[in-house]
Amino acid sequence: MHDMTLTELARALEAGEFTSRQLTESLLERIEHLDGELNSFISVTAEQALAAADAADDARTRGEAGPLTGLPLALKDIFCTEGVKTSCGSKMLDNFIAPYDANVVEKLKAAGTVSLGKTNMDEFAMGSSNENSHYGPVKNPWDLSAVPGGSSGGSAAAVAAGLVPAALGTDTGGSIRQPAAFCGITGLKPTYGRVSRYGMVAYASSLDQAGPMARTAEDCALLLSAIAGHDLRDSTSVARGVPDYRAELGTSLSGLKIGLPKEYFGDGLDPAVESAIREAVKVYESLGATVQEVSLPHTHHAIPAYYVIAPAEASSNLSRYDGVRFGHRCDAPKDLEDLYKRSRAEGFGDEVKRRILIGTHTLSEGFFDAYYKKAQQVRRLIRQDFMDAFEEVDVLMGPSTPTPAFDLGANKDPVSMYLQDIYTIAINLAGIPGISVPAGNVDGRPVGLQILGPHFAESQLLNVAHQFQQVTDWHQQRPAFGKENA
Amino acid sequence: MALEPQDVQRAAHLARLGLDDNDADRYVDDLTRILEMADQLQAVDTDGVAPLAHPLDATQRLRADEVTETDQRERFQRNAPAVENGLYLVPRVVE
Numbered sequence: 208m209h210d211m212t213l214t215e216l217a218r219a220l221e222a223g224e225f226t227s228r229q230l231t232e233s234l235l236e237r238i239e240h241l242d243g244e245l246n247s248f249i250s251v252t253a254e255q256a257l258a259a260a261d262a263a264d265d266a267r268t269r270g271e272a273g274p275l276t277g278l279p280l281a282l283k284d285i286f287c288t289e290g291v292k293t294s295c296g297s298k299m300l301d302n303f304i305a306p307y308d309a310n311v312v313e314k315l316k317a318a319g320t321v322s323l324g325k326t327n328m329d330e331f332a333m334g335s336s337n338e339n340s341h342y343g344p345v346k347n348p349w350d351l352s353a354v355p356g357g358s359s360g361g362s363a364a365a366v367a368a369g370l371v372p373a374a375l376g377t378d379t380g381g382s383i384r385q386p387a388a389f390c391g392i393t394g395l396k397p398t399y400g401r402v403s404r405y406g407m408v409a410y411a412s413s414l415d416q417a418g419p420m421a422r423t424a425e426d427c428a429l430l431l432s433a434i435a436g437h438d439l440r441d442s443t444s445v446a447r448g449v450p451d452y453r454a455e456l457g458t459s460l461s462g463l464k465i466g467l468p469k470e471y472f473g474d475g476l477d478p479a480v481e482s483a484i485r486e487a488v489k490v491y492e493s494l495g496a497t498v499q500e501v502s503l504p505h506t507h508h509a510i511p512a513y514y515v516i517a518p519a520e521a522s523s524n525l526s527r528y529d530g531v532r533f534g535h536r537c538d539a540p541k542d543l544e545d546l547y548k549r550s551r552a553e554g555f556g557d558e559v560k561r562r563i564l565i566g567t568h569t570l571s572e573g574f575f576d577a578y579y580k581k582a583q584q585v586r587r588l589i590r591q592d593f594m595d596a597f598e599e600v601d602v603l604m605g606p607s608t609p610t611p612a613f614d615l616g617a618n619k620d621p622v623s624m625y626l627q628d629i630y631t632i633a634i635n636l637a638g639i640p641g642i643s644v645p646a647g648n649v650d651g652r653p654v655g656l657q658i659l660g661p662h663f664a665e666s667q668l669l670n671v672a673h674q675f676q677q678v679t680d681w682h683q684q685r686p687a688f689g690k691e692n693a
Numbered sequence: 694m695a696l697e698p699q700d701v702q703r704a705a706h707l708a709r710l711g712l713d714d715n716d717a718d719r720y721v722d723d724l725t726r727i728l729e730m731a732d733q734l735q736a737v738d739t740d741g742v743a744p745l746a747h748p749l750d751a752t753q754r755l756r757a758d759e760v761t762e763t764d765q766r767e768r769f770q771r772n773a774p775a776v777e778n779g780l781y782l783v784p785r786v787v788e
Binding site for chain 2: 302303304306398399400413414439442443445505507508510511512514515522526529530531532533534536540541542543544545546547548549551552555560561563564565567568569571577578580581582583584585586587588590621622625635636637638639662
């Protein structure tokens with residue numbers, strides 16, 4: 208049952224083929240056997256999971272089961288979960304037991320899902336390889352010498368390895384789509400504001416967005432309907448109705464206009480990845496779509512703009528970790544300043560410090576206009592590129608990443624690591640939705656096709672991804688890792 | 694622009710982040726290269742372009758000024774490193 212999609216599991220639970228408790232026990236056992244090597248979980252919440260599974264089975268017996276009742280999943284350790292450690296991958300929060308649930312956690316609990324635990328991640332969601340976690344790197348189940356991507360690397364690896372059928376991630380510059388691509392799963396970053404950020408540990412508030420990571424677009428649709436919606440506790444959450452995304456998956460792609468941004472097929476793109484993406488586009492042509500080249504002329508300014516805006520917001524958001532109210536506190540502080548400085552020096556890892564320093568510097572007196580204001584102006588131009596493109600085409604397609612998963616330890620230099628996010632980062636600056644779908648495999652490592660749409664076009668993106676998965680089987684391929692424990 | 698170790702120390706102080714001189718030296722190089730990358734933005738013509746703070750150009754939503762939260766001090770203070778009588782303890786600030 209570890210190989211099944213959420214949709215298949217829901218059907219089997221409904222048919223009484225097994226109970227949620229049996230399913231939960233089986234997956235917990237698999238985690239126990241396999242996750243020592245993978246390191247995809249920071250906390251496994253077996254006791255709570257079994258209690259939730261029993262409650263789900265009882266609800267089903269009473270005839271009160273909904274579409275998600277009894278389905279297991281995992282949560283990136285960035286979502287506050289009442290009574291459970293919520294570390295955000297940081298030593299700073301290693302002792303933090305969340306006193307409340309994030310909005311998405313409340314919603315998933317109310318829907319009857321069973322969380323198996325909290326997944327590993329780059330510290331405070333800052334990273335593209337999951338090597339920045341206080342709890343150690345996660346391995347890619349397709350190839351244990353490769354990274355799973357980041358920052359939602361634990362969520363992606365756990366789904367790919369069959370430890371859990373789906374997980375929630377967050378995406379500030381590609382942190383759902385890039386690990387989804389590297390691990391051969393489907394991951395959606397919704398429109399900014401579509402999903403509430405309440406209870407999600409903040410990194411860069413104008414870019415952060417939570418979304419589903421699963422084996423199929425259909426499962427992502429199921430989860431998005433459950434987690435999306437207006438929430439008064441997040442002032443940027445959008446007051447807009449939530450469709451039943453799964454019910455909107457049946458539309459034919461005949462006449463769909465696909466744009467291929469020429470900037471996404473240039474220097475730095477691995478030829479094997481390019482050829483997989485071009486093959487995927489041909490599949491769409493066979494489904495009746497038309498393809499044309501478009502241009503997003505400000506693409507190459509996205510990484511510089513992001514590395515001004517995101518660290519600036521992070522430096523402000525992370526000022527809350529002061530060693531006073533919660534989180535790590537140094538031993539025997541000699542005065543208040545020593546308490547702040549040493550608690551933060553001890554609690555934060557290298558990459559987090561780097562971004563706090565950059566953000567503090569660019570926001571400081573004399574630098575603000577040259578960096579932060581300039582980056583926000585460029586951000587508007589980047590968004591305009593997408594709006595202009597969507598005047599001509601319905602969706603954009605390209606690679607999610609320039610290469611398949613790279614080796615652990617391969618990108619020691621921070622700037623070369625930042626460049627890995629070349630195709631994903633502009634999407635967060637523009638606030639539009641994007642989905643990564645498995646579309647190939649290069650030397651045993653998966654390739655992701657990225658599909659982008661205008662603001663609030665999640666229904667369309669999910670349908671476009673779903674139609675591809677009706678005629679291809681990339682999403683059904685599984686790594687050899689863990690097969691013997693089937 | 695190239696940073697000097699004292700620029701890094703200045704930012705570290707503003708961020709209340711303890712850095713010894715070895716750390717500062719180590720970050721100078723990384724931060725300089727990140728800022729050099731950011732300096733590419735200067736080449737973009739942004740005359741007359743309004744800064745974009747929110748990707749949907751939304752403005753801050755307001756609500757009536759009413760109490761909506763209940764007092765949960767004890768619960769929240771369970772995560773605090775040191776509390777006494779409902780107060781957070783820090784080293785003495787006023788002699």
